[in-house]
Amino acid sequence: MSSSTHSSNPDISSWSFDTVLVANRGEIASRVIRSVRALGLRSVAVHSDADADARHVRDADLAVRIGSAAPSESYLSIPAVLEACRRTGAGAVHPGYGFLSENAAFAEALEDAGIVFIGPSVHALNIMGDKIRSKNHVAGFAVPVVPGIAEPGLSDEDLLAAADDVGFPLLIKPSAGGGGKGMHAVQRADELPEVLLTARRVAARAFGDDTLFLERLIERPRHIEVQVLADGHGSVIHLGERECSLQRRHQKVIEEAPSALLDEATRERIGEAACNAARSVDYTGAGTVEFLVSDAAPDEFFFMEMNTRLQVEHPVTELVTGVDLVEWQIRIAAGEHLPIAQDDVVLTGHAVEARVYAENPEAGFLPSTGTIVALVEAAGEGVRVDSSLLLGGTVSSSYDPMLAKVIAWGADRSQALDRLDAALADTVVLGVDTNIEYLRLLVNDDDVRAARLDTTMIERKLPDLAFRTVSPEELALAAVMLVEADVPTAGASPWRRGDGFRLGASRPRALHLEHDGATTVVGLRQEGTGWSATIGDRTIHVSAGGAAIDGLRSRRQHTVDGNTVWLGDAGFSAHLRRPGRRELLDVVLSRIEREEGAIDPAVRSPMPGTVVSVAVEDGALVEAGDVLVAVEAMKMEHQLTAGLSGVVRLSLKPGDLVRAQQIVATIESHADTQASPTDSPTASPTASPTSPTEGSAA
Structure with a gap:
């Protein structure tokens, strides 16, 4: 099945839009616009104030x-959105x-x-949009489901009472939403009450619905999904997994795509189960x-959920089937028949996709914001990039941190992985x-190359991943770039030069550079x-200009942005910042005020x-590790904890905005005072980011 065979331009004059x-x-808005325009239709983008100059805005007609930046x-x-349709005459919405x-x-x-929704019916959305309802619904249509308890309106007491029957470890899941957002694994019964509180708060804020249910946690499972396509005339097919x-x-x-785990018999069975789920709600x-x-x-598989929309990873299916899924979403919404049957679907080669996020894996995957100062996007045989x-x-910190998707196709899995790595x-x-x-x-991990995969593999391997650090040669380059960036334009007074200029011999310079959580002093002499x-x-x-540096290859990218040098090399990137004099003085003073090696309060x-x-009131006694404040950025919730025991001082409230490195609380240490269990809040099971609460991840 190929797009060239089955995707000739339709006669859109007969369509209602x-x-x-x-x-x-x-990236998804730009990708949809690409197919809209290829069909000869007019495309309309919408944008918030934060996205006025975004790529998808430029791509549209x-x-x-x-509205404002807030989603x-x-x-x-x-x-x-309805008003935007009215103003532009849009007859359909993707x-x-x-x-x-x-x-x-x-x-x-x-x-x-009277506007066409390029998606399924309201009925399908209502059934499949609720995990409890969808699980109970598909169980009656020959679709196997995971053991658990899934009923509407379950209270925390109900869930606690049912947990032993479900069995540990178990998974708490929000009934609303999708894409894995708001899910929490619980290993032991004593952890469950506290995690339920967090799960309800996250679900309520993300989806406006704090309904939860429990499922048995299948340890080291594979997550395999099946792409279905259905028209409004009764045809339902799947495009592989x-x-x-x-x-x-x-x-x-x-x-x-496809999965290296499944044989043809299982592929056929799981595909038919997916089609049964779609048929059960008259999906289109x-x-x-x-x-x-x-x-x-x-050969055993269990239904988790149905996503009634396009998926982030849809390009891998497009590359192995030749089908433009967005095009067929639009065609089906316009009333067209699917031109093919299940036997016409052929999977050719292998495709792999990687999601590029604005985040720092070495710092607990903290999201990153800023301005793009250098950009090169991959190209070449078998390579596709969907980008924003x-x-x-x-x-911005207002939205999901995914920036782009890099996708590669190969004749086999090994070639696809090689091409993705090169891209x-x-x-x-x-x-x-x-x-x-x-x-x-x-x-390039050995287990990934051998297709030994499961949903917990990354968490197990992350501590042993060998991230590269900034080299001495790169530190030297950064220092030179920053000093040379201080040189004034022609005609300016030489006394304003920042590069160590003086009459006679050049004065040695000493630059402090922050990088990788440390500070290095670089001495420079011209x-x-x-x-x-x-x-x-x-x-x-x-x-001069960093054109030649001892020990550096020419492929390295580098650019100066204010007091920061950004370096890039074959996927590795880093920024090295020159702190100001005031910052350096503050660091010295803070060290004077506390004993050597003492924890920063x-x-x-x-x-x-x-x-x-x-989580605590101003003046409360807290212990080291207690959660104080939760901050959300880029749809991730981060819990900030006390570094030592003492009395907490804070004045924040929910809804307040904070800057990077802003002090949100201070702990006044009391050497002779220990917070009792009744005085201090229960520590959270984790001080790391929780699951995303809303966004484009799918």
Whole structure:
């Protein structure tokens, strides 16, 4: 089955719409717009204030502002999207994924307004949009389900009472939402009450519905999903499966098609189960049915959920089938028949996708914001990039941190992985931290290469991943670049030069550079047309402009952004910042005020974000490790904890905005006072980021 055979341009003059509004942002909005325009239809983008200059806005024929940066005031606002349709004459809406894509009220509002929703019926959205309802529903249509308790309106007491029957370890799941967001694994019964509180809070904030249910946790499972396609005339087919087992905190990182685990007989059975799930709700359009498959018994699979929308990983299916899924979503919404039957579907070769995120894997995957100061996107045989990136574009804390997807096709799995690795090495994104180096480490892992995958593999391997650090040569280059950036323009007074200029011999310089959580002092002395850099007992020679550096290859990318140098090399990137004099003085003073080696009493937010909860009151006694404040950024919740025991001082409240490195609390240590168990809040089971609460991950 190929797009050239089955995707000739239709006669759109008979359709009820000629303009499609894309109710989304980022890479998926640009990708949908590409297919809309290829069909000869007019494309409309919507944008928040934060996205006024975004790539998807530039890609569309027309763009409309729909609100402020907050998703609730823009991309999640049904009235705002309806008004944009009215203003532009859009007769159809493609929702992408995330945001309103699975919102039955949105689909119903479009239907009432006479606008085509490029997605399934309200009935299908209502059934499949609730995990409890969908699980109970498909069980009656020959679709196997995971053991557990799934009933509407279960209280914490109900869930605690049922937990022993479900068995530990178990998984808490929100009934609303999707994409693995808000799921929590619980290993022991004594952990369950506290995790239930967190799970309800996350579910309520993310989905407006705190309904929870429990499932048996299948340890080391494979996550395999099946792509279905159904028209409005009774035809339902599947386009094979995708392996999505490489996940971190229930969020997919690398996906591929087809799965190396399944044989043809199992592929046929799981595909038929997916089609049965779709038929059970008279599904139309593109959808995905997700299954857990036992690695030990690959012929056993269990229904998890149905995603009633396009998936982030849909490109791998497109590459092995030749089908443009977005095109067929639009065609089906326009009333066309599927031109093929199940026997016509052929999977050719192998495809693998990696998600590029604005995050720092070495710092607990903290999200990163900033301005893109250097950008190179991969190209070549078998390589596809779906991206939201623009040189000079801003990565905001308001939205999901996914920036792009790098996808590679090969004649077999090995070639696809090799091409993906090379494409990631060719990708340069400087100005924000990214996970590109981390993706390359995963792609080249022995177990990944051998297809020994499961959904917990990344968590087990992460501590042993060997991330590269900044080299002395790169430190020398950064120091030279920063000093040379201080040189004034021609005609300016030489007394304002920042490069050590003076009459006679050049004055040695000493630059402090922050990098990788440390600070290094680099000594510089000008020598003819170049520089001599001293780092510890090393001396490194750097030519003017950094054109030649001892020990550095020419492939390395580098750029100066204010007081920061960004470096990139085959997927690795780093930023080296020169702190100001005031910052250096503050560090010295803070060390004077406390004993050598003592813990800093200040608790700082590691990133800009919004306070979503405050766990303690000002003046309360706390113990080291107690959760103080939860901050959300890029749809991730981060819990900030006390570094030592004492009295906490804070003045924040939910809804407050915080800056990166802003002090959110201070602990006044009391050497002779210990907080009693009744005085201090119970420590959270984790002080690391929780699952994303909303966004485009799928």
